Amino acid sequence: MKTVSWRGAQFAVLGLWLHGCGGGSDPAPSPPTPVPVTLQGTVTFDLVPAVAGRGLDYPQTVERPARGVTVEVVAAGTVLASTATDSAGHYSVTVTPNTEASLRVRAEMVRAGAPSWDFRVVDNVNSDALFTLAGVAFNTGTADLGRDLHAGSGWTGSAYSAPRSAAPFAILDVVYECVQVVLSASPAAVFPPLQMKWSTSNSPVTGPGFGEIGSSRFVAGVGIELLGAAEQDTDEYDRHVIAHEWGHYLERSFSRSDNIGGSHSITDQLDMRVAFSEAWATAFAGIAMHDPIYVDTFGAGQAHNFSFDLEQSPNRRNPNAGWFNEEAVQSLLYDLYDNGRDVAPGTLTLDDLALGFGPLFDVMINAQRQTLALTSVFSFIDALKQVRPADAPLIDQLTMAQGIRPVANEYGTNETNYGVPSKRTPQEVAADFHGVYDTVAVNGPAVNVCSLDDYTSASTGAGNKLASRRFVRFAVTTPGPHVVTARAIAPLNGAADPDLKLHAPDGSLLSSTGPPQCTIDMPQACVESFTPTLAAGEHVLEVYEWTNTNDTSDLYPPIGRTCFDVTVTR
Amino acid sequence: MRAPAIVLALVATVVTIGVAAAPVDAPAAATREESKPMGPIAIDVHLSAEPMPGVPLAATVTARTDAVAVDRLAIEVRADDSAELAVGAPSGLVERAGSRSWVVTVVPMHASGGNLTVVVFGEIDGVVQAQSVTTKIRSAGAGPTVRALATAPAPAGSENLSLLPVEERF
Numbered sequence: 001m002k003t004v005s006w007r008g009a010q011f012a013v014l015g016l017w018l019h020g021c022g023g024g025s026d027p028a029p030s031p032p033t034p035v036p037v038t039l040q041g042t043v044t045f046d047l048v049p050a051v052a053g054r055g056l057d058y059p060q061t062v063e064r065p066a067r068g069v070t071v072e073v074v075a076a077g078t079v080l081a082s083t084a085t086d087s088a089g090h091y092s093v094t095v096t097p098n099t100e101a102s103l104r105v106r107a108e109m110v111r112a113g114a115p116s117w118d119f120r121v122v123d124n125v126n127s128d129a130l131f132t133l134a135g136v137a138f139n140t141g142t143a144d145l146g147r148d149l150h151a152g153s154g155w156t157g158s159a160y161s162a163p164r165s166a167a168p169f170a171i172l173d174v175v176y177e178c179v180q181v182v183l184s185a186s187p188a189a190v191f192p193p194l195q196m197k198w199s200t201s202n203s204p205v206t207g208p209g210f211g212e213i214g215s216s217r218f219v220a221g222v223g224i225e226l227l228g229a230a231e232q233d234t235d236e237y238d239r240h241v242i243a244h245e246w247g248h249y250l251e252r253s254f255s256r257s258d259n260i261g262g263s264h265s266i267t268d269q270l271d272m273r274v275a276f277s278e279a280w281a282t283a284f285a286g287i288a289m290h291d292p293i294y295v296d297t298f299g300a301g302q303a304h305n306f307s308f309d310l311e312q313s314p315n316r317r318n319p320n321a322g323w324f325n326e327e328a329v330q331s332l333l334y335d336l337y338d339n340g341r342d343v344a345p346g347t348l349t350l351d352d353l354a355l356g357f358g359p360l361f362d363v364m365i366n367a368q369r370q371t372l373a374l375t376s377v378f379s380f381i382d383a384l385k386q387v388r389p390a391d392a393p394l395i396d397q398l399t400m401a402q403g404i405r406p407v408a409n410e411y412g413t414n415e416t417n418y419g420v421p422s423k424r425t426p427q428e429v430a431a432d433f434h435g436v437y438d439t440v441a442v443n444g445p446a447v448n449v450c451s452l453d454d455y456t457s458a459s460t461g462a463g464n465k466l467a468s469r470r471f472v473r474f475a476v477t478t479p480g481p482h483v484v485t486a487r488a489i490a491p492l493n494g495a496a497d498p499d500l501k502l503h504a505p506d507g508s509l510l511s512s513t514g515p516p517q518c519t520i521d522m523p524q525a526c527v528e529s530f531t532p533t534l535a536a537g538e539h540v541l542e543v544y545e546w547t548n549t550n551d552t553s554d555l556y557p558p559i560g561r562t563c564f565d566v567t568v569t570r
Numbered sequence: 571m572r573a574p575a576i577v578l579a580l581v582a583t584v585v586t587i588g589v590a591a592a593p594v595d596a597p598a599a600a601t602r603e604e605s606k607p608m609g610p611i612a613i614d615v616h617l618s619a620e621p622m623p624g625v626p627l628a629a630t631v632t633a634r635t636d637a638v639a640v641d642r643l644a645i646e647v648r649a650d651d652s653a654e655l656a657v658g659a660p661s662g663l664v665e666r667a668g669s670r671s672w673v674v675t676v677v678p679m680h681a682s683g684g685n686l687t688v689v690v691f692g693e694i695d696g697v698v699q700a701q702s703v704t705t706k707i708r709s710a711g712a713g714p715t716v717r718a719l720a721t722a723p724a725p726a727g728s729e730n731l732s733l734l735p736v737e738e739r740f
Contacts, residue, residue: 041740053698077728105736123732130729133736148739165734203650204704205685212706217605232650232687232704241606248604265608282607296606299689300648304700306609317695326607458634458668459612459701 040092045169046153052307065089103135107168117191121168124197131168167236195223203229218248233298247281255364262464266327272376279329321403328402378412421454446565451545453558488526505537609701643692654684683708
């Protein structure tokens, strides 16, 4: 340790100054300019590995550098110097000698210019206070100083009985890795500000209490909320979970997502927008973490977990593969990225594509953002095949390995896989599909579409599953007001309530209004209609029975198959 | 989509086991919350009665899975604070097609109740998989627990920081 006490340093400087004043009548010389001292060191944090089958593996905790975080030298509440750690966690600043100061490390990554970013980890149960490591006071002395700082996990062998200082920096470390991946494809990326909201009170309970966030999640306009309740569910060391949520932020910030949100698991048969967005987020997590094994830990001692392999081991049989299944789509995306040669289940198809991240990101920020269709695996794959026609045969092999027919266009017009319904036979359900999208002609005959609840999940309920919302395309050739109508015709086995949402080519979303409810006794109330003024171009109408978008535990649970005649007139 | 006025009165009659119901006229998807994936095991926790301080009640835990085969499905239950919630051992295993159920006796010690965390785990495709659910068990009308702030409020005008200790090495 090379420090000089504050009092000793004062005397030393004073002695020099007195010596300079001694004797003679020469003008008094100026006091010597204090020579700044260099303060340097390394900032590290405890990283507890999350291991599939074991949960958080505390005995294997390693110290990792805190990269790109802000280090400040503070005196009496004033910041004397500030810098950011480098890729090894090193910092170096010059400070005034003989000054009482302390070091502070802010849980933030901030950079101006191009590229630029502003990522912060805040305490959401404490007014979004920025987490900060607070060092003890010391005197800067007159000689260069070395001071390393380390944030511990707080785990003391059987519990978190010390402050969990490492957690915000473990979260930021994931963000650092995610940023590097994006910069590899877009070196001047300008990232919108993002707050990661973490607290030891953040519990998997949904409610109005402090920290009752229910789940780690990305909420547009709010940020990423992360669980931290020990012995229940903590996510600060679940790196894929953090990167998954950051993948949602990336998609919303640089691309477009029509994802309607909601609970989901990898075996679900989902609304295709949910399936693609969740698959993108998980595939991105595997890419950014350089690890295809996704692990989420929880429970007593954080010793329980669930996990899956993006590479899908050959003995893995996906029961619900297809364009509506996030496991199928996430493995497809990861196989497009990686250089593996994994054998898809039940086929001899080899993964011979290794595109890396750049081509995938290019599609996301261009075609996927501008598609006139809804965002799905069809819009993504169609765009990728268009920009890489030579790779189309290999891309088709990969989609087929995941139960998706070769993609013909952004609307998936040749798709015939409608999954495994749980309430009716596949043949019965298939009769309610005329494709991924139906098509109606303006001023043409009605097209009949059915809102279903045949894909309710044991894990995650009904709200965002396949075919609860149906999609109808139509082309406007003569701009102006159009009457868009959905008339419930069968079965009226409950209080049917049709709803309409219109996705316009400019990206706007228009919704019908009014609360029609109808039964067999009130068939006249079975019509929902609105009259938007439309520009020329392709439009997508979303038609659904409102209750079929609710969960099974809702006050108005799904009433099941409800069919509508849909018309558009000019 | 229903009008709000139609349903407000009905919401009040629903036993929510401490979980506030969302306005039913607003589809949950409208919030656009993109949450983390859930595991392959689904867990439902159903309480036999409304929680009352000092009164035991049965929590029926049902686990289901979409997987074809699950080996050695087991359960672990715990309260986050035993002073707030007493939890008995799981019993009464019932197996039905595609699901297993257990009964757990819980006793809320105070109106504010506590959290019951249930973990169900088993082996699927040769890999140990688990899922957890945490349920707040609270008397009707009892407000949510207000947790003390981890740090003192920042002085007026100063930056709001949450200070954590750090080990310094030199």
